[in-house]
Amino acid sequence: MTSTPFTPGTVLPGTRGRTGVIHTAHGDIRTPAFVPVGTKATVKTVLPESVADLGAQAVLANAYHLYLQPGPDIVDAAGGLGAFMNWPGPTFTDSGGFQVMSLGAGFKKVISMDVSGQQDDDVIAPGKERLARVDDDGVTFKSHLDGTTHRFTPEVSMQIQHQLGADIIFAFDELTTLMNTRGYQETSVERTRLWAERCLAEHNRQSQLRAHRPPQALWGVVQGAQYEDLRRLATRGLVALHDRDIADGGRGFGGYGIGGALEKANLGTIVGWVVDELPDESPRHLLGISEPDDVFTAIENGADTFDCVSPSRVARNGAVYTFDGRVNITNSRFKRDFAPIEPELENYTSSYSRAYIHHLFRAKEGLASTLCTIHNEHFVVTLVDRARAAIEDGTYADFRDAFLARYYAGRPA
Numbered sequence: 001m002t003s004t005p006f007t008p009g010t011v012l013p014g015t016r017g018r019t020g021v022i023h024t025a026h027g028d029i030r031t032p033a034f035v036p037v038g039t040k041a042t043v044k045t046v047l048p049e050s051v052a053d054l055g056a057q058a059v060l061a062n063a064y065h066l067y068l069q070p071g072p073d074i075v076d077a078a079g080g081l082g083a084f085m086n087w088p089g090p091t092f093t094d095s096g097g098f099q100v101m102s103l104g105a106g107f108k109k110v111i112s113m114d115v116s117g118q119q120d121d122d123v124i125a126p127g128k129e130r131l132a133r134v135d136d137d138g139v140t141f142k143s144h145l146d147g148t149t150h151r152f153t154p155e156v157s158m159q160i161q162h163q164l165g166a167d168i169i170f171a172f173d174e175l176t177t178l179m180n181t182r183g184y185q186e187t188s189v190e191r192t193r194l195w196a197e198r199c200l201a202e203h204n205r206q207s208q209l210r211a212h213r214p215p216q217a218l219w220g221v222v223q224g225a226q227y228e229d230l231r232r233l234a235t236r237g238l239v240a241l242h243d244r245d246i247a248d249g250g251r252g253f254g255g256y257g258i259g260g261a262l263e264k265a266n267l268g269t270i271v272g273w274v275v276d277e278l279p280d281e282s283p284r285h286l287l288g289i290s291e292p293d294d295v296f297t298a299i300e301n302g303a304d305t306f307d308c309v310s311p312s313r314v315a316r317n318g319a320v321y322t323f324d325g326r327v328n329i330t331n332s333r334f335k336r337d338f339a340p341i342e343p344e345l346e347n348y349t350s351s352y353s354r355a356y357i358h359h360l361f362r363a364k365e366g367l368a369s370t371l372c373t374i375h376n377e378h379f380v381v382t383l384v385d386r387a388r389a390a391i392e393d394g395t396y397a398d399f400r401d402a403f404l405a406r407y408y409a410g411r412p413a
Helices: 048-053 063-068 072-077 081-085 097-104 154-164 182-209 228-247 264-276 292-300 310-315 354-362 367-393 396-407
Strands: 006-011 018-024 027-031 033-036 059-062 091-094 132-134 139-142 149-152 168-170 217-222 255-258 284-287 305-308 319-322 325-328
Touching: 006 367, 018 367, 027 033, 033 059, 033 367, 059 063, 059 081, 063 072, 063 091, 063 149, 063 154, 072 081, 072 154, 081 091, 149 154, 154 168, 154 182, 182 217, 182 228, 217 228, 228 264, 255 264, 264 284, 264 292, 292 367, 292 396, 310 319, 310 367, 319 367, 354 367, 367 396
Parallel strands: 033 305, 059 091, 091 168, 168 217, 217 255, 255 284, 284 305
Antiparallel strands: 006 018, 018 027, 132 139, 139 149, 319 325
């Protein structure tokens, strides 16, 4: 039997977009849906109850960070990720592959969405020490916390994620950058396929060993950078593994993630290549997307769910979303502005004025980050919720065009 049953809903005419419902042991996720990121089992500065109140259906945490601190055994002893962080709804964990690569190559949190850099097989950020080494069996890396050495293999990633207990977990993959050469991308796609095969085997083993815990779904991750043939090859390879695993009595992949650094201009095209190779009954998750234009592009090309840390990260620096574009609340023009951040969007933060939040940032008060994070997460969750409703009632194109025209009105042509 496959895990993570998915019920397709309304199809968006002329596109690959659709609505649907992902079913998990901790509740349903109506799609398309934006999933806030709680990297270390918390959406930074915000109570889990507040995340629920703003309408989020699920949260995503990071296996790499939780492995290092507090340790998966502690999360397991607490009853799993949801119980540990007092979140009653569905949860995701990513495999840790992104952090191992990005931190290991010195990129910290951001992988560029352009190909302006020189291509290289051994990408490393300028002036940084390599903290991770990839081989065909796995990755050896140094902790960014204390410099200790650790080893992730597909089996280790599965064991960690089963202990963390999220409803949806991801296969361990090698994340490449757009600066890696074509030859390296080819090698990496095959390495990720072989790792996915090992992940399936260990996932099935752990599911039997841990039958006392709620069932978890393993999703394969498609890599292949900006190359159509590699993206399609990678997708077909994962689907073949799924079919073989099911035929052998396993659980197969419950869905598929679309990973890797992507050129922003080619985002929809790349997602479309992958989706065209996937079965309709499988949900698809796009990793790391939250900008409004990217959200619409992702939806129209078939992404069912997506996550990004950006709404909370930029909020901590005073950047907030409004229907008239993104603004920085620390700017002096807000010093005497007593309106809420976005008068047309009601959430907990609406009770506080722009002037007050401006003051909090100037005074370096932590409440500033809390209020802006609540607002930003609610803004993106609401945007996707409204897009889903527009698909269902047949008004999607009008909704998208009106939103984007207003949001980007001040952007240079």
